[in-house]
Amino acid sequence: MKQVFSSVPLMLIALGAGFFAPLAVAADEPHTFTLSIKDHRFDPAQLDVPAGKKLKLLVKNLDPTPEEFESHDLKREKVIPGKGQATISIGPLKPGTYKFVGEYHEATAKGQIVAK
Amino acid sequence: MLATAIIVFREVLEAALVVSIVLAATRGVVRRGLWVAGGVLGGLLGATAVAVFAEAIAAAVSGAGQEIFNAAVLFVAVIMLGWHNVWMSRHGRELACNLKSVGEAVRGGTRPMQVLAAVVGVAIMREGSELVLFLYGVAASGPAGAGGMLPGALSGVGAGVAVGAALYLGLLRIPSSRLFTVTGWMILLLAAGMASQGAAFLVQADILPTLGEGMWDTTALLSEEGVVGRVLHTLVGYTARPYGIQVLFYLVALGSIVTLMKIVNRAGRATTSADAAPGSRTA
Numbered sequence: 590m591k592q593v594f595s596s597v598p599l600m601l602i603a604l605g606a607g608f609f610a611p612l613a614v615a616a617d618e619p620h621t622f623t624l625s626i627k628d629h630r631f632d633p634a635q636l637d638v639p640a641g642k643k644l645k646l647l648v649k650n651l652d653p654t655p656e657e658f659e660s661h662d663l664k665r666e667k668v669i670p671g672k673g674q675a676t677i678s679i680g681p682l683k684p685g686t687y688k689f690v691g692e693y694h695e696a697t698a699k700g701q702i703v704a705k
Numbered sequence: 706m707l708a709t710a711i712i713v714f715r716e717v718l719e720a721a722l723v724v725s726i727v728l729a730a731t732r733g734v735v736r737r738g739l740w741v742a743g744g745v746l747g748g749l750l751g752a753t754a755v756a757v758f759a760e761a762i763a764a765a766v767s768g769a770g771q772e773i774f775n776a777a778v779l780f781v782a783v784i785m786l787g788w789h790n791v792w793m794s795r796h797g798r799e800l801a802c803n804l805k806s807v808g809e810a811v812r813g814g815t816r817p818m819q820v821l822a823a824v825v826g827v828a829i830m831r832e833g834s835e836l837v838l839f840l841y842g843v844a845a846s847g848p849a850g851a852g853g854m855l856p857g858a859l860s861g862v863g864a865g866v867a868v869g870a871a872l873y874l875g876l877l878r879i880p881s882s883r884l885f886t887v888t889g890w891m892i893l894l895l896a897a898g899m900a901s902q903g904a905a906f907l908v909q910a911d912i913l914p915t916l917g918e919g920m921w922d923t924t925a926l927l928s929e930e931g932v933v934g935r936v937l938h939t940l941v942g943y944t945a946r947p948y949g950i951q952v953l954f955y956l957v958a959l960g961s962i963v964t965l966m967k968i969v970n971r972a973g974r975a976t977t978s979a980d981a982a983p984g985s986r987t988a
Contacts, residue, residue, distance in 0.1 A: 678910075
């Protein structure tokens with residue numbers, strides 16, 4: 590019985606933190622970087638971004654077929670519909686190189702984000 | 706062809722593992738095959754629907770629809786898996802005994818089969834929708850793509866199902882008196898892993914804070930991209946570089962389910978009077 594009640598505050602903290610965190614960052618609107626997919630390739634293949642800041646990545650898929658943006662380094666995966674676009678929030682990043690791929694065309698769709 | 710097979714394998718693997726755990730956990734239940742088949746069919750229909758509406762889902766909730774949808778599906782599965790375990794903590798002991806006497810196996814039919822069929826359905830829907838989108842993309846790239854796709858897709862599905870079947874056959878080697886204890890643990894860890902995965906989607910949607918970027922990093926030791934890493938990711942929620950919030954969700958899911966199981970088990974014991982059967986179902 591005790592264990593049930595001791596896990597309740599944990600859940601409340603998690604929920605509370607979840608709802609208030611976005612408000613805290615709303616004041617400083619993150620910068621958006623655009624990435625295009627054309628012929629199953631990313632353009633640009635390398636994106637330089639500032640380290641230590643929250644960013645938004647706008648991925649535009651110019652191909653008629655869907656693609657899945659996937660990055661283990663960034664812990665992100667998102668399906669981008671054909672002729673569609675999607676926004677992915679990332680960061681704050683430590684300085685370094687973060688690889689990403691288009692999972693459906695991994696042979697050609699490769700790129701990296703370099704945070705400085 | 707190999708690239709297609711690998712992608713299909715990845716997407717099929719998680720669903721196949723879930724199905725095999727559910728099949729093992731429902732051993733002895735009458736018409737469980739029908740229930741599971743219904744779950745698979747419903748999941749495939751759901752996957753197609755999700756793929757068709759992918760654009761609308763992605764655009765929903767100011768662009769975070771896909772993440773919220775994935776998280777919601779995972780949390781629903783967590784609740785249903787938890788429900789199954791709590792139910793089993795009440796009735797599991799009788800079932801383990803009943804399995805030994807064939808005639809009484811019918812009683813197993815009272816198990817919450819709908820819940821597990823739904824788990825199968827949502828697991829297939831989530832993984833399957835990405836698969837449908839991928840295969841649509843290949844097919845749309847022209848007749849050459851479509852023709853080359855079929856053998857790749859089939860071998861990918863075959864490999865995924867083979868891993869699931871291996872797990873199922875392995876589980877069947879466990880004596881029936883212990884089987885439900887083992888599947889209870891597996892379902893518990895499966896649920897906790899899904900809770901952690903759901904939390905990661907909500908971080909991606911910017912709804913939850915990370916509470917720490919990488920609690921640990923075992924990528925060098927066991928990458929999540931390899932087959933073993935992927936299997937463990939599904940089975941026990943292994944994550945090479947988890948967020949703090951993922952660890953928190955994992956522990957909260959684990960703790961809540963175990964606690965509820967203990968409470969229900971104790972209540973059950975109090976009402977059905979003394980029952981000296983060994984092999985506690987509290988796990």
